[in-house]
Amino acid sequence: MRPPPGYAPEGLNGRVLHLKHTLYGLKQSGRQWYQKLTWIFIDSMGFVRCDVDQAVFFKHADPDLTIIIVHVDDCTIAATSLALITDFKERLCAHVKVTDLGELHWLLGIEIKRNCTHQMLHLSQCSYIAAILRRFNLEDAHPVTTLMDIQIRYSSGQLPQTMAEIAEMRDVPYCEAVGSLMYLALATRPDIAFAISAVSRFNANPGRAHWEAVKRIYKYLKGTSEMWLTYGVFEGGERLLGYTDADGSVGEDRRAISGYAFLIDGGAVSWSSKKQEIVSLSTMESEYVVAVHSAKEALWLKSLISQIFGPITYTIDLLCDNQSAIVLTQDHQYHTRLKHIDIRFHFIRWVVDNGTLHLTYCPTGDMVADVLTKALPSAKVKHFTAQLGLRTA
Amino acid sequence: MDWPLWNEVISEELETLHAAGTWVFEAAPLNVNVVRSKWVFKAKEDTTGKVVRYKACLVTQGYSQVPGIDYFDMYAPVAKLPSVQTVLAIANHQNMELHHVNIKGAYLNGNLI
Numbered sequence: 490m491r492p493p494p495g496y497a498p499e500g501l502n503g504r505v506l507h508l509k510h511t512l513y514g515l516k517q518s519g520r521q522w523y524q525k526l527t528w529i530f531i532d533s534m535g536f537v538r539c540d541v542d543q544a545v546f547f548k549h550a551d552p553d554l555t556i557i558i559v560h561v562d563d564c565t566i567a568a569t570s571l572a573l574i575t576d577f578k579e580r581l582c583a584h585v586k587v588t589d590l591g592e593l594h595w596l597l598g599i600e601i602k603r604n605c606t607h608q609m610l611h612l613s614q615c616s617y618i619a620a621i622l623r624r625f626n627l628e629d630a631h632p633v634t635t636l637m638d639i640q641i642r643y644s645s646g647q648l649p650q651t652m653a654e655i656a657e658m659r660d661v662p663y664c665e666a667v668g669s670l671m672y673l674a675l676a677t678r679p680d681i682a683f684a685i686s687a688v689s690r691f692n693a694n695p696g697r698a699h700w701e702a703v704k705r706i707y708k709y710l711k712g713t714s715e716m717w718l719t720y721g722v723f724e725g726g727e728r729l730l731g732y733t734d735a736d737g738s739v740g741e742d743r744r745a746i747s748g749y750a751f752l753i754d755g756g757a758v759s760w761s762s763k764k765q766e767i768v769s770l771s772t773m774e775s776e777y778v779v780a781v782h783s784a785k786e787a788l789w790l791k792s793l794i795s796q797i798f799g800p801i802t803y804t805i806d807l808l809c810d811n812q813s814a815i816v817l818t819q820d821h822q823y824h825t826r827l828k829h830i831d832i833r834f835h836f837i838r839w840v841v842d843n844g845t846l847h848l849t850y851c852p853t854g855d856m857v858a859d860v861l862t863k864a865l866p867s868a869k870v871k872h873f874t875a876q877l878g879l880r881t882a
Numbered sequence: 883m884d885w886p887l888w889n890e891v892i893s894e895e896l897e898t899l900h901a902a903g904t905w906v907f908e909a910a911p912l913n914v915n916v917v918r919s920k921w922v923f924k925a926k927e928d929t930t931g932k933v934v935r936y937k938a939c940l941v942t943q944g945y946s947q948v949p950g951i952d953y954f955d956m957y958a959p960v961a962k963l964p965s966v967q968t969v970l971a972i973a974n975h976q977n978m979e980l981h982h983v984n985i986k987g988a989y990l991n992g993n994l995i
Contacts, residue, residue, distance in 0.1 A: 490905065493919045493940055496896065505916050506905035511992030512919070514941035516953040521992030523958035526985075544961035545969070554978070556969055558961045562988035565966070566981045567973040574981045586986040593980040596966070603980065610974035612967075676963055720971040727975045751964075753971040759964035793965060798972055 519561070526559065529584045534577075541792045556797060565596055599676055602717070602882060610756075611717035611882040612677050618714040621669045622707060625662065632712025633705060634871070636684045637864035643687060644741045647696040654697065663695040666703050673710070677718045679750060679760040680874045681706055683861050686746075686762050716874070717882040719756050726754035729790055731807040732851070733783040734858035735765070735775035743768050745775035748861025749783035751790055756878030759786055762861040771826060776814035780848065781837045783807060787846055804844050808851035810859075815848045884936070888923060891938040899940065902990065915952055918943045 490506045511518040530536040530546045536557065539545040546557040555573050558565040564581075568574045581587055594601050602611040622628050649655045667689050674682040684706050691699040730752045738745040744767070750760040763782070769775040787805050795801050809815055816822055818841045840846045859865065860873040899905070910916055919942050926935040947953050973980060985991075 490942055491916050491918045493921060495892075501907055503909075504907040505910045507908040508905050508994050510902060510904045511989050511994055512899075512904065512942045513939060513989050514919075514944045515917070516944045516947050516949075516956055517994075518944075518989045518992055519958040520956055521994065522989050525991050525993060526988075539965075542962055542965040543959040545965055556973065558966055558969060560960045561958075562985040564983050564985070566983065567969060567978045568981075569976075569978055571979050574979055578981075578983060581983065581985075585988070585991055588984040588986055590982040590984055593982045596982065601970075601980075603974070605977070608974060608977065610970060612970075718967075720974050727972060753968060754975050756967075756971060758967040758971055790964070790968060793968060794972065797969065798976075 522561070529581070530557065533584065534580055539793065539796055541789060541796065545793075545797070547797050554798070560597060563596065565593060597676070598672075607721065609719060609721040609882075611719050613715075613717040613882070614673055614677050615714050617673065618710050621666075622711060624669065625666055625707065627704065627707045627711070630704070630708045630711055633708045634712060634867045635865075636681060636706060636709045636870055637687070637702060638705065639864045639866055641698065641702075642739075642741075643691070643699060643702060645691075647698040648691070648694050649696050658695060658697065658700070661695065661700050663700060663703065664692050666707070667692060670703075670706060670710075678710075678716075678879070679718075679757045679877050680713075680860060680870065680879060681710070682760060682762040683746070683748065683863065686764070687864075713874075713879075715881050716879040719878050719880045719882065720754040721756075723755040728803060729753055729787070729794065729801070729805050731783055731787055731805060732856060732858035733776070733779050733807055733809050734856050734862050735772065735779045736862040737772055738769060738775060740764070745769055745772075745778070746862045747775075747779035747782050748858040749779060749786065750858050750861060750877060751783075751786065752857075752878065759790060760858075760861060760877070761786070767831075770829070773811055773813040773817065773823070773826070774830060776809060776811035777817055777830070777837075778834060780807065780809060780814055780818065781834050784837045784840050784846055788840065791845065804847045807846055807848050808856070809848050810851055810853045810856045812850055815850060818848050884933075887936050888938065891936045892921065895938050895940060899990070904990065915946060915948060917946055917952070 490508050492501060492506055511521045531538060536546040536548045539547065544559045548555045552569065553573055554569050555577060556567040566574055566577060578587065578589060598614060598617050600613050600615065649658050667685065670681065670685050674685045688699055688703050731749060733749045736746045745765045746762060747765050748762045750757050765775060765778055769778060787807060791801050791805065813823065818837050841848065857873050857876045860870060919940060922939045922941050924937040925933045926937060928934045
């Protein structure tokens with residue numbers, strides 16, 4: 490490295506600095522730091538790295554358990570006793586300089602509240618919501634309770650046509666506004682996931698109607714910014730529970746929307762709203778495709794939980810609102826309607842057969858994942874949002 | 883105006899880096915891309931706008947590094963959000979303690995061969 494301007498200690502004259510440690514700005518710094526941290530945790534402190542998420546480390550010593558979740562320089566520690574945490578911090582201090590932030594209350598811009606007497610844990614990004622509302626000048630907007638207008642179908646027909654419309658849309662910060670919502674949909678707000686995937690389809694060339702839809706999401710957030718993603722004691726709540734649903738292929742390209750949500754202790758831990766890759770010929774087929782998509786996530790969550798907290802011995806329940814799709818995961822009925830389905834989708838039969846997953850029927854009215862596949866009226870949005878664990882704390 | 887203050891934090895930062903053995907002086911080898919460096923200054927203000935802390939950070943201008951010669955792999959994993967939520971939900975259910983630590987100047991700890 491060339492010495493920084495103004496740096497001329499003795500012995501330097503004309504020489505360069507050969508770096509032995511990484512500095513900020515080098516391309517490989519992030520990776521080298523991760524490797525150093527891995528060495529500290531595994532070789533020096535006796536932790537095990539999780540196979541399915543390499544930034545999670547844990548140490549078992551029955552009945553003690555310590556888990557570390559790493560985000561570059563942020564370490565979240567979960568441990569069965571306070572002594573384990575103190576011990577961990579002391580041992581970490583021997584290797585690196587550490588700021589002790591005490592009990593977990595803030596992580597990656599997510600505020601964390603805990604109520605130990607009621608065993609409740611709440612997550613929220615209120616301050617992030619306030620910041621993005623300010624950024625797009627929507628602080629004083631009128632709050633609404635429906636996320637999307639159920640009367641309007643968004644399509645490429647609403648793209649700007651005339652010069653005036655193109656000129657008008659040119660100055661609209663569409664991509665920025667959608668991008669800012671993305672983090673919310675990923676971290677604490679499963680309720681807006683579908684709306685965001687719907688509006689982000691027009692990122693490249695948005696029209697007036699699409700911009701109005703984006704503003705509506707902001708207005709909805711303004712009205713619901715006090716909602717916290719809540720995990721609390723529910724009967725049998727420590728079990729992983731999945732919901733899977735598809736819409737009726739009503740999009741202009743006739744591809745269905747997949748939605749799934751997995752819950753633990755009454756709160757969503759993993760969710761997705763995604764357009765399917767194939768055009769299906771029946772709702773049964775789209776439901777079958779999304780069940781396979783959810784099964785993959787269920788298997789991943791199962792390995793994660795099994796490795797860290799001990800083996801999952803129960804069969805994971807996956808709730809589905811299509812009877813035919815459920816039957817299809819067990820037997821090969823409906824041959825005439827299924828000739829064309831790709832073999833890869835029959836992967837789920839193997840998962841069901843070995844007892845990992847069980848598909849259970851759930852009426853559409855109770856199908857929580859419905860909110861991840863289509864625009865719904867206010868009452869349904871409220872109901873499903875609460876079912877996903879979003880409550881006022 | 884407040885240059886003496888900045889100067890002070892610069893020398894402090896240099897001293898820390900030097901003490902950590904971040905570099906050794908060497909004659910520039912031939913045909914090697916020598917990466918340049920610069921200072922990044924940040925004045926931390928409190929809510930009233932009064933400067934409470936001056937920070938100087940020495941950074942390298944990594945954009946001149948050539949892939950395959952100056953660096954190889956760059957991938958570093960971070961925990962996925964579903965993992966965070968799963969662990970938090972179960973840890974809460976099992977009444978586990980939750981704490982948080984931050985590592986100061988994390989990147990300065992990485993080793994280069």
